Amino acid sequence: MISFLTHWPARISFSLLALFLCTISVCVAQEQSSKTVPRGGCPDLIELIKELTPAVVNISIERHMLQHSSTEPPPLFRSKPGALEDQSRTKDRFQADSVGSGFFCDTQGHIVTNAHVVEGAGKILVTLSTGRVTTARLVAVHPKVDLAMLKIASSSPLQKAKIGDSAGIQVGEWVVAVGNPFGLGRTVTVGIVSGKGRFLGLGPDDNFIQTDASINPGNSGGPLFNMAGEVIGVNTAIIASGKGIGFAIPSNYLHELIKLPTNGEFAVRGWLGIYVEDVTPEQAKKLGMGTPRGTWVDEVLTSTPAQNAGLKKGDLIVDADGKQIKNGRHLSKVISSFKPGDILKMKVIRGRQQQAVDIVLGKSPE
Template sequence: MVLAACGQAIGSTAFPSPPARTTSASQETPAIPSVSVPTPGSLAPLVESVKGAVVNVEVQAREPVAARGQLRLPPGWAEQFGLPELPQGNARGPVQQGLGSGFIIDAKGLVLTNNHVVENAERVRVKLDDGRAFDARVLGRDPLTDVAVLQLEDAPGELPFVKLGDSDAMRVGDFVLAIGNPFGLASSVSSGIVSARARDIHAGPYDEFLQTDAAINPGNSGGPLFNLKGEVIGMNTAIVREATGIGFAVPSNLIHTLLPRLEKEGAVRRGWLGLAAQDLTPDLARALGLNVEKGAVIADLNPGGPGARAGLQDNDVITQVDDTPIVSAGNLTRAVGLMRPDTQVDVHVLREGKPRELKVTLGTRPAQRGEPAVPTREEDSAPAKGRLGMRLADDPEGQGVRVVQVEPGSPADRAELPPGTLLIQVGEQKVASAREAAEALRSAKPGSMLLLRIQPPGSDVPLLRALPVPS
């Protein structure tokens, strides 16, 4: 990067010196008292109070490459479950260096940054404004909102930190301050305003960004966006490369909701209704004989999904989930996605013009394209993965439960259960979800041979498999 001088600075115009005056000892020029004039509207006190908690995140990462002899997913399954469809060969690709930003949110070294900053990281090094540096481990990350949580290793318990503020309280036109590491220029500060709220930039199903005209550049990713109280109201995440003054930040209230799950569970398990919805338009409302203008129309239901089991039907218009009004399909996705699986919710619908209320127990949202497979719950997947060497997930099309990962040499591998296998029955129990399957597998007697009914990937013919259960 080439830097150039900016030319003449404001206020540097030279004026001719006044003529010299002669004085006598009895006629001295009186001294002008020194006056400290405060700088009006300066952000310097705010910057000084928060910049110590803003960090540089340095990453060494490798793109994952399938190890030699590793089991591979059948065609189409990698994309469907969000798992990498990788070539055979070396276990790891070349090392890549990356830079980003982040901020400390507690004195013991808990750091927030973007998922895309630390994805595939082999080593993460965090540098503070005061020159100290610490290795960090990734506690959790969520690709769908681009949020990740780090923990500094061997950090003292008295680090500077900042607090998350209330992003919902921000108004269009409120002043904001961004601090980060653009192009490796540490602790760079820019300011601007909130340009818009709840922006959907089509980056994912949970888009609800704050838009700002504060200067954000490559390297600012993961850095904080402050209000004038010094609270973080957003995490700088994305820019429009062809434009100037258009940047986007993940709202702090969304981060606050996800933080406990990322810190403790390492991932975000999201609620799922098991349906496809679209916005209610005036034309659709007229065709359905409705007098409402906003809502989410059920276009398709997953057979056996949570919504179908609770009695939801095609063409139902969802207008409210618990206390949250539903005005669009995207609004429905975000509202349900912030809820935990297994939560029972009241879903208000209009069916043939008449209001109805149904109680639905949410399932776990299956992995979508571009994200890793999400198990129904950690305790469900652990026995299957650790003891039997496989990981399960609900089928994205609602067909039941799929085997999505298999460890080479494991009991699942020996039982010929390749990734993509549809699991129909475990012992004498038919299973319709990853949760049911994991419970059935967990209850299997150690040392026994468990009979499974499966449907291999790419086949419509059910087969039997014998799964050895370790002692």
């Protein structure tokens, strides 16, 4: 955390310089030729931000299944638990608090966010720009990309974000990211579209917008606006080893999400009923692995699909649905593609022997 604090002043200076140069360049361009004005112009960011932020919300959740840290940095914004992560684990290993972002897509309380933000959530809390905190429920999940829709109850109309056409964006146009990085609500950063159609290997429908607007864990699910105040992307991923390399799901996928049934049909996912812990490099070496893979069963809850199938503490899950399991998060992602009642075929190592286990998945308890 200290390293972040020591770098903030420099980042702020560069951001102010960038905005100052942007203002100068636009003014000069307007005097010389209207053809060189940036697409959509470069409006007063203060007024634009005042207009946009009421539509953005902070999301915090409690997860049913606590998964210990992966051995490698996750590429997705997996809702960083916070600075007191280690302490909270020792105090209460049955609950994991995490944060993310979202925005209203209509005035009736429907909120767009990333599916991974609310994956495995037992309780979802939404904080509005007014400071009001309310519970939300998951009502739809996009079948192809990392998008989900929540719903809150509201007695009065809410301010919605305008959805833009991501097909028309151009590399070099200015964008604004609004979100909840590290729990710092309604943080605003500015950058440009750095690339289009990026494939990250996260799924067959990868088609990310690349931006250098500063986004961090907790920005997941937050909007990426163009200078017309339209959402042209949903901030989703970063390259952990890079700087200023963020990715957003194009807004045109939102039309598919909004059309999905909101009766919860897509929100119900399969559940095992276990706590897991990833394989450490030291353990991998003892097991003769080149790199750590798989995830240990740390605890099996009573009266759950895992217990009914005979899973035991100390089992090493190495395969699920024919996929070699990398870590606990990978296992969670595989399970999330199944529904209650589906049979999940797994391979576990118990002692020194590999065993096949078929599990009839259940529904996560509320």
